[in-house]
Amino acid sequence: MAKVTVFHEYCKSCGLCIAICPNKVLEIGDKANQKGYYTVRTNDESKCTGCSLCGIMCPDLALEISK
């Protein structure tokens, strides 16, 4: 069982994590951060395997993965 944490103020809503996640764990949320970006959120955390692909692709270190 794994967990992905989103640091919302770092996220720029680029979607690279969403595109790479093999398990469709992530999606664009409906809340904008200070900078006005609608940041990602997890839809169903239970699906996360902790493979960290999203973190590897995230250009802004907005994701932290734990296992």
Added chain:
Amino acid sequence: MAKVTVFHEYCKSCGLCIAICPNKVLEIGDKANQKGYYTVRTNDESKCTGCSLCGIMCPDLALEISK
């Protein structure tokens, strides 16, 4: 029968022609030109075959060869 002509004012007495001539036709003379260089002269013209090697090596176009 061939002939090598020396343009004395062009010669700088560098000796490259003397070194290359297969027939030892050329030598440093005892007259200095305007610039003060002791220019080359032919010792025994009859030995010149007109091979033009001296002309090819001369950096200052001081030699003209006829055949």
Added chain:
Amino acid sequence: MIDKILLAGFGGQGVMFIGKVMAYAGMLSDSQVCWIPSYGPEMRGGTANCSVIISDEEINSPVIDTADVGIVLNQPSYEKFITLIKPGGVLVVNSSIVEAAASRTDITIIRVPASEIANDLGKANLANMVCLGALLSSLNLINNISIKKAVETIVGSKKPELCQLNLAAVNKGIEYSVC
């Protein structure tokens, strides 16, 4: 007579574009105009803003310390620019994404749900034109006729249908203007 206009929002919201439309409208009605973008490294994915001056006399100083009117399309811009509107001035706010706390009472704040309206028109990125419409009646030197000419010269030539859409958005906006 002179109109000093401030325009601000996100890159991509078409802030520079409405600025250009207004400047053109002014020019086509033989006013003096000048359009001043802000530029710089902040550009990198940041907010975009520009100012437009329309005047019936030669425009000498193009430096705007305070503006007569303005349009803000997003929250950061709202907070940054509300202070720069002259007392008695007008500020059009895209209320779809800006929560405009009534922080000033000495200026008229026009709240327009521009994004919704634009979506209804079928083109989300027309919010800027809607706001432009809402501001029109507060301007001295341009009106919906000159704006029509401007839009036609800038967009029209290339794509007439897009031109219609833009003008439709403007007209929607006009419904919100202070009369």
Added chain:
Amino acid sequence: MIDKILLAGFGGQGVMFIGKVMAYAGMLSDSQVCWIPSYGPEMRGGTANCSVIISDEEINSPVIDTADVGIVLNQPSYEKFITLIKPGGVLVVNSSIVEAAASRTDITIIRVPASEIANDLGKANLANMVCLGALLSSLNLINNISIKKAVETIVGSKKPELCQLNLAAVNKGIEYSVC
């Protein structure tokens, strides 16, 4: 008291060197000195010349328009520099390779077969030192003692025998000097 000295010849004839020797000689006898080379693109296989000033007062202007004395080691230099010697001055000429037409009567021209003498000494390139010797008695602030010191400091340390040769050449030259 001041000695303004012009030295000229071919690159390779050791013109700069005798200039340095004289400057050193002056310095070692606590005079003010300065050594000025000519430099430039003409360098490319052209003539070399320099000037030396030796003075018992501070040397302010180092610019030599006319010199008190000079040494010329080749024909072009002779023609170029004979005009630059003050009336009453002295010019040493390497008569082995310079045909010095007596073009001036208001200066003393010392003709020294320097190349021959140098060859006799077994080192062709000592002609410069021979000429230096010939000039010595015409100088106010240096003499063969200070020259000896100078040669020893410059050459000596490294090769004593070469030093002896140089001084021998100087002494040969002295025989030609005007007394």
Added chain:
Amino acid sequence: MQKVFTRPKGLTELPFHYCPGCTHGIIHRLIGEVLDELNIIEDTIGVAPVGCAGFSLDFFSCDFVGAAHGRAQAVATGIKRALPDKLVFTYQGDGDISAIGTSHAIHVAARSEKITSIMVNNAVFGMTGGQMAPTTLSGQVTTTSPYGRDSAAFGNPIDLPKIIATMDGAAYVAAVSADSPKNIIAAKKAIKKAFQVQQLGLGFAFVSVLSTCPTNWGLSPVESIKWLQQNMLPIYQMGELKVNKEVEAI
């Protein structure tokens, strides 16, 4: 539960100022991780270019110097010659190093300066708004090649790593890409090796990383990744282009 992926110490807490989806950020992270893993944060001086990475001075935890446009490698040379025992690296855009910086790139390799250079190749001048770079692909539209880069007039893109690899002084040259997890992991390996080469004083180490510029390419971040894969990867020679003997030993 423990963290399996998190921010490396090599980076400060400051959020990047890059555009959304710009892979400059990924490359920053890789360098940050390497500084961290080799435990050289306190012994390293970085040199920033002029370009979008011009403000990277604040993003890394080590000392940093901002160079003039194209001069990062000359500045790095000065630092390294003054502090031979420290580690010095440059972080430069393709424009910075392969346009105005060309002669420094060549001579740093020729002299085998003991520094590490990272080139971020996004095929455009990003900072200035997307003009043509020497690395711009044939036919690619930029603001200074509005009709597509015309190779007849402007030549074909320069493959700098390929050129540098031909030079004696280059101990290690690698061309990698930041487009996919697989390639990003390979990129990290190359960058790490490039720092180790310097630690061992083996010579000049150079890593070029293909990167995106969504803003100036006019594509979404996800489309940009695809564009890089479809258009840049085939053109640029990839992999370790030069690994001299001592380096193989690593």
Added chain:
Amino acid sequence: MQKVFTRPKGLTELPFHYCPGCTHGIIHRLIGEVLDELNIIEDTIGVAPVGCAGFSLDFFSCDFVGAAHGRAQAVATGIKRALPDKLVFTYQGDGDISAIGTSHAIHVAARSEKITSIMVNNAVFGMTGGQMAPTTLSGQVTTTSPYGRDSAAFGNPIDLPKIIATMDGAAYVAAVSADSPKNIIAAKKAIKKAFQVQQLGLGFAFVSVLSTCPTNWGLSPVESIKWLQQNMLPIYQMGELKVNKEVEAI
């Protein structure tokens, strides 16, 4: 009896100002002959460097422009872009083109400028009195490498033709030498081809010629030739390093 060897029309009557035995003069003659034989004297604009050849403007019979040190190829680019139908060549020392001029050398090749460049490599900065050049051999003594060039500190000599040959835009690259009749005849062939490549608009053409500098090498002219043969010929890759398809057709 008729002349079998004489001064080509491509040269003016002015005697060269070079030092005795300097092979700059031989290379001048070869170019003069080529201008003559291709009958292009009136259609050619030459660009002189800063260096001992800085005054070569007066030696050739064609129009000539004097560039700043290292900029000859940029100047030539400007001329060629303005007059695409004329022939433009640069004559540059190794210092001029491979030190301060490096980035122009690389980018002229990258853009495949339709010009011809001749590099005269004498392994030193001649004009300024014999300082180290990027081409100076390892261990070679110069006024700025008084203890011999230390490769550890200054790197190995740059072989510019080798680098240029790796680039697409270079249509023809040859490395020749002015040390012997045989090599001089080969040099002439290469130079001639380099001009023909331009006549046919096939791309950038580059010829490097090994040359002597008796004055700064501190050797007699004859010794200098030997030194070049013994020390430079073995180090620098010689021959036609790049002959692209269209060029082979010539």
Added chain:
Amino acid sequence: MDKVLIKGNEAIAEAAIRSGCKLFFGYPITPSTEIMEYLSKNMPKAGGTILQGEDEVASINMCYGAAATGARVMTASSSPGFSLKQEGLSYIAAAELPVVVVNVNRSGPGLGGLGPAQSDYFQCTKGGGHGDYRLIVLAPSKGQEMYDFTMQAFDLADKYRNPVLILADGFLGQMMEPIELKERPAVNLPAKDWVTNGCRGRNKRKIASYALTNEIGEANCMYWQTKYKQIKEEEQRWESYQADDAEYLLVGYGTCGRIAKSVVINARKHGIKLGLIRPISLWPFPENAFKRHISTVKGIVAIELNAGQMVEDIRLAVNCKIPVELYNRQGGMLPTETEIFQYVSQVFNLKLPEEG
């Protein structure tokens, strides 16, 4: 004739094309890049050639080469890039080649910022490169002048065989104003009988900038100085506004000039006898503009976007006979009318006008 609404940078580019400029060599740098971007689109259509050099040094030397053939050529940059062109400019001036150069001044030194500045005044007017040479320097203050002065620049360059510089700032470059696209004025210029374009049917020519001897060197310098003297006499340019009866003068060029004009208008409303002299040619500096005011004017305020550079030339122009004060902003900031007005009233203690 109808107008187009374009950026000042674009106005320069369009004017170049219409002036018959056939080649442009440049390297992008904010805030001048639009010039190159505009030309990349439109120069080819006009049968011209545009080439992005590997850097500014390459670009300026490409201009040197193109100008040597007699073609009209231009380059453009901003402060740091302009610094890199200094050696090339010195060579171009020495070889007497007509090249038009644009410097869209941003704030320095170093990387600095992108905001408008006038901090390159000395560099542009006194020679940022080595040796005694001069660029003719024109300073536009609005979009239309960016266009007009560019056209004049090409003619001046050809007339005097001298590089001509358009010195603008980021603000003028980025701002859009309506521009009337005038046709190129008819002027007759000396024949270019010096160009190196192949010696078919004539003697060979050379273009160079060296002096083999100091004597030749001095002769060259003296020749250049006579040329510069002539330019000084013939090409001083400025705008005077309300200066005739002025007791106080504002002096500012470019953006400062137009802001200052607003101040003058406002001051006059308050009955203050303020006037404006706006230098247009920064070199030659318009000394003649000041002559007639020396006896009548009580004080001058120079308005500059730098630490105070032109102020020296003003003092020399008025022979130090009038106090010359400085009001300046730096680092990309612009002064407002109000600021300037307040400074003027305070420094010459005029009674502050009542509001409105």
Added chain:
Amino acid sequence: MDKVLIKGNEAIAEAAIRSGCKLFFGYPITPSTEIMEYLSKNMPKAGGTILQGEDEVASINMCYGAAATGARVMTASSSPGFSLKQEGLSYIAAAELPVVVVNVNRSGPGLGGLGPAQSDYFQCTKGGGHGDYRLIVLAPSKGQEMYDFTMQAFDLADKYRNPVLILADGFLGQMMEPIELKERPAVNLPAKDWVTNGCRGRNKRKIASYALTNEIGEANCMYWQTKYKQIKEEEQRWESYQADDAEYLLVGYGTCGRIAKSVVINARKHGIKLGLIRPISLWPFPENAFKRHISTVKGIVAIELNAGQMVEDIRLAVNCKIPVELYNRQGGMLPTETEIFQYVSQVFNLKLPEEG
């Protein structure tokens, strides 16, 4: 202490070594090359590093890097090469890095000639690069000063965190004079607590020269100006000779300064009250040297090896209250005492002294 007979360029090099200069980055150019050649021989022995860059641009930026570590570093060049360093110098000044730079002025513009000249005065004193920055500029007039001023230059650079320029000419560089190899003076300098040498045991540091906003940009500029103001107050340097009772003044620096001294001595012999002010710091220009003479002196002649550059600063320094004439030579030529003397007598029509 005994002396050595070396060239002025070698004196600079030796002084650098003895000042603890640990790095030199340069590129050969006549007439400054002996500096690099001397250091190539002797720097390594002294435990220093010398590196020949690929060009002047590389060299000056290598200096930027080395200075950022806190090491003492120098570069040297001559006019065309100095022009190429302008961008780098602007960055160095903006980053406030202590670097010592030597410009052995040769005649320009363009390739020009190798003769002595002062034609880079404006470039060196008013900023040849972009932006408002200043170099501290010292002008030696003899071999010993080449040595002494170089030592002072390193201390000034460290004291003010500012680049310092030694401005000489080809004549001073090539001439040999006896030099006393003094030891480095003991001065206490501010700690270099700003250097980027690895952040072991402290917070990370950065050295840069950009301003993210115009407001920051202006703040930076104002800070630099206060520093320059302080330098202006504290570092004006000059030599006065026979100036106190002088009716006429010669003003010249470097080679001109020493020639002018001869003229003064000669003039005094003829009873003419001529004096000399020899500026040593060209920036800051020694305005203070002139203050006390303004009321007493009738006329000034500036002696320059250019078309007349410093003459502007003299006029400003005397507030245009004294006529300032110019006697100049150009292109590598030097004036003789006689020339100058004649010019002075003629321009101020003093009765010409009888021969002898």
